[in-house]
Amino acid sequence: MILASFVRVLLLCTLALCACDPFHVEFDKIEPAERYQAGELSAAPAAPTQLKVMTWNVKFGGGRIDFFFDCFGDRVLMSKAEVVANLEAIAAKIRQVDPDLVFLQEVDINSKRGAFVNQLQWLLDHTDLNHGAYGSQWRADFVPSDGLGAMDDGNAILSRWPLRDATRLALPLRSDQDALTRYFYLRRNILRAHLELAEREIALVATHTDAYGDDGTKLRHIEAFEAELDALRDDGALVIGGGDLNTLPPGSDKQHDFPDAVCTDEDFIADDYRAEAEWLAGLYGSYAPAVALEDYQADNAAHFTHTVDGRGFWNRKLDYLFTSGQWQPDSALTHQDQARGGMETMPLSDHAPLSAVLELP
Amino acid sequence: MSRLFAALLCLWAIFCGRALAEPLVVSSDSTRTLPEGRIETGVFQPVRYGLHDGLELSSHILMLVNPQLQAKWRFFERGRYSSAAVGRLSYPKPLLDLLAGEGALGLLPEDSRVPQVLVLDMDALATAEWMPEQLLTLSAGISVAPRGSAEGMPLLDFPFLYARFAVLKTTAVYRAGLGYEAMLGARFRLAADVKLFFLPVVDGGFSLEPGLSLRWLLAEHVALEAGARFEYARYPPGMQFHYLPFIDALFAW
Numbered sequence: 269m270i271l272a273s274f275v276r277v278l279l280l281c282t283l284a285l286c287a288c289d290p291f292h293v294e295f296d297k298i299e300p301a302e303r304y305q306a307g308e309l310s311a312a313p314a315a316p317t318q319l320k321v322m323t324w325n326v327k328f329g330g331g332r333i334d335f336f337f338d339c340f341g342d343r344v345l346m347s348k349a350e351v352v353a354n355l356e357a358i359a360a361k362i363r364q365v366d367p368d369l370v371f372l373q374e375v376d377i378n379s380k381r382g383a384f385v386n387q388l389q390w391l392l393d394h395t396d397l398n399h400g401a402y403g404s405q406w407r408a409d410f411v412p413s414d415g416l417g418a419m420d421d422g423n424a425i426l427s428r429w430p431l432r433d434a435t436r437l438a439l440p441l442r443s444d445q446d447a448l449t450r451y452f453y454l455r456r457n458i459l460r461a462h463l464e465l466a467e468r469e470i471a472l473v474a475t476h477t478d479a480y481g482d483d484g485t486k487l488r489h490i491e492a493f494e495a496e497l498d499a500l501r502d503d504g505a506l507v508i509g510g511g512d513l514n515t516l517p518p519g520s521d522k523q524h525d526f527p528d529a530v531c532t533d534e535d536f537i538a539d540d541y542r543a544e545a546e547w548l549a550g551l552y553g554s555y556a557p558a559v560a561l562e563d564y565q566a567d568n569a570a571h572f573t574h575t576v577d578g579r580g581f582w583n584r585k586l587d588y589l590f591t592s593g594q595w596q597p598d599s600a601l602t603h604q605d606q607a608r609g610g611m612e613t614m615p616l617s618d619h620a621p622l623s624a625v626l627e628l629p
Numbered sequence: 630m631s632r633l634f635a636a637l638l639c640l641w642a643i644f645c646g647r648a649l650a651e652p653l654v655v656s657s658d659s660t661r662t663l664p665e666g667r668i669e670t671g672v673f674q675p676v677r678y679g680l681h682d683g684l685e686l687s688s689h690i691l692m693l694v695n696p697q698l699q700a701k702w703r704f705f706e707r708g709r710y711s712s713a714a715v716g717r718l719s720y721p722k723p724l725l726d727l728l729a730g731e732g733a734l735g736l737l738p739e740d741s742r743v744p745q746v747l748v749l750d751m752d753a754l755a756t757a758e759w760m761p762e763q764l765l766t767l768s769a770g771i772s773v774a775p776r777g778s779a780e781g782m783p784l785l786d787f788p789f790l791y792a793r794f795a796v797l798k799t800t801a802v803y804r805a806g807l808g809y810e811a812m813l814g815a816r817f818r819l820a821a822d823v824k825l826f827f828l829p830v831v832d833g834g835f836s837l838e839p840g841l842s843l844r845w846l847l848a849e850h851v852a853l854e855a856g857a858r859f860e861y862a863r864y865p866p867g868m869q870f871h872y873l874p875f876i877d878a879l880f881a882w
Contacts, residue, residue: 288872290871290872292869336739342739342740343738343740344738344739344740345738378866378867379866380784380786380865380866384865384866409788409864409866409869409871410786410787410788411735412734412735412736412787413735414735414738414739415729415735415736415737415738415739415741415783416735416738417784417786417787418786418864418865418866420866
């Protein structure tokens with residue numbers, strides 16, 4: 269009798285405990301984004317007639333350190349000095365471009381690999397951007413893989429002006445992983461925020477889609493991103509969307525066998541985009557891309573934004589800006605190096621920044 | 630294989646173990662020590678040995694990769710009150726090197742370079758038997774880790790382990806505790822405790838660990854224990870809460 273009661277209580281306690289989220293990795297489907305503000309606010313024009321928009325995957329302030337997942341090295345963690353040195357270079361680039369809005373991907377705000385530096389707050393404090401919103405895509409008290417430990421990494425929107433209704437929208441999880449891997453794996457999202465400028469409603473939508481899935485997750489993410497843009501545009505907002513979509517534009521000359529693909533671990537191989545040739549056709553058809561498709565198709569290399577090999581050069585385009593409005597003609601720039609952007613960006617991240625100027629009606 | 634071994638050990642302990650002069654104790658949180666010649670252990674517990682009344686030695690199966698020895702010395706006893714000192718010396722480098730290996734749970738990066746280090750834990754315990762078979766124990770302790778260099782020392786910030794390995798990244802870790810143990814009838818023992826670790830490796834760092842367990846004395850030589858530990862702590866990333874349900878089998882000779 270006593271034993272039966274004991275076992276029953278024990279089972280109930282165990283079930284109750286196991287039903288929880290012991291490493292705090294999960295998110296609601298829709299939840300408020302985290303809000304940030306610079307320590308000291310910079311002056312922002314009250315009625316701008318144009319907006320300079322930038323998107324950049326900053327690789328958690330890792331610069332060109334050879335991390336294990338790039339398959340060029342074995343590094344896992346950075347020292348605080350390394351992180352701050354890389355952030356100083358990233359902030360210098362942002363100051364040089366002097367954007368009004370920035371979409372950032374892979375910003376660590378509280379990760380062991382990033383020496384627990386809050387990179388979003390650091391960048392706000394070292395640029396003229398004043399306000400930020402953050403949506404985590406990978407959060408865990410401890411990631412028991414390769415010594416990663418505590419993790420909080422995600423998408424961010426930085427702005428000169430206050431952001432309103434910043435929201436994190438969950439994207440579908442990969443379905444091709446075992447339950448344990450999926451529990452600790454990335455939880456991609458769309459980060460949405462609103463900006464009110466001169467009585468004009470501007471909707472900002474940032475994302476970073478799946479990179480390595482083999483189950484169509486990336487396509488579902490792109491479709492969700494496009495659907496979010498559609499919904500906001502149909503509501504009457506001027507929409508700006510961007511981020512790292514992890515796929516190539518339609519009509520790319522080279523679609524597989526990239527020279528920097530040295531990984532043999534299937535978890536980190538993203539080297540064949542042939543099945544994705546038309547995945548961005550909808551976005552290109554419905555919205556104005558910062559880099560027009562005909563410009564890209566005329567010269568792919570001038571618009572490449574990514575390579576994992578820091579000793580090589582950009583060899584594919586993964587990063588995008590779209591709008592329901594109009595970009596200023598010839599304002600788009602892929603900041604590849606000193607000649608195209610005024611500063612070397614290869615050492616700063618495994619992605620190059622992309623910027624363009626939006627005309628405000 | 631491990632299940633078969635555990636079952637055989639359990640059967641052996643029930644049917645073949647010699648009769649004990651006292652019932653199973655397995656009490657590591659009070660000042661009580663094992664009687665002379667007595668050995669007690671558990672699947673997840675250290676092996677304890679009563680060297681003589683008042684002095685207990687213990688080590689863990691992890692000794693193979695984490696050489697260690699602990700001694701508990703009960704140096705004062707008057708009426709319902711007693712005091713003891715606990716000292717423990719360990720050499721965690723082999724364990725940390727193992728954890729940094731490829732495929733070893735992913736707790737530490739493969740590029741970790743663990744320097745030579747010794748860890749010395751010292752605790753003072755004071756126990757009062759405030760009612761028959763009900764023990765209340767206060768404890769206070771410190772851990773220090775003499776080492777060649779802190780350069781490359783990995784931070785093992787896994788829940789519950791962090792408070793125990795934080796000393797590798799700082800000069801000292803302090804702790805205090807309060808424990809309660811009571812017999813519920815002849816066959817059940819309830820234990821509740823709370824430990825507080827002060828972790829100077831983080832600004833304002835601490836770990837508050839309450840625990841609760843129930844032990845069922847199956848026979849003179851065998852007990853089952855189940856319970857949970859909780860942790861509310863300020864780790865390097867910030868405040869965290871964790872829990873760890875556990876179940877264990879305890880044996881005595």
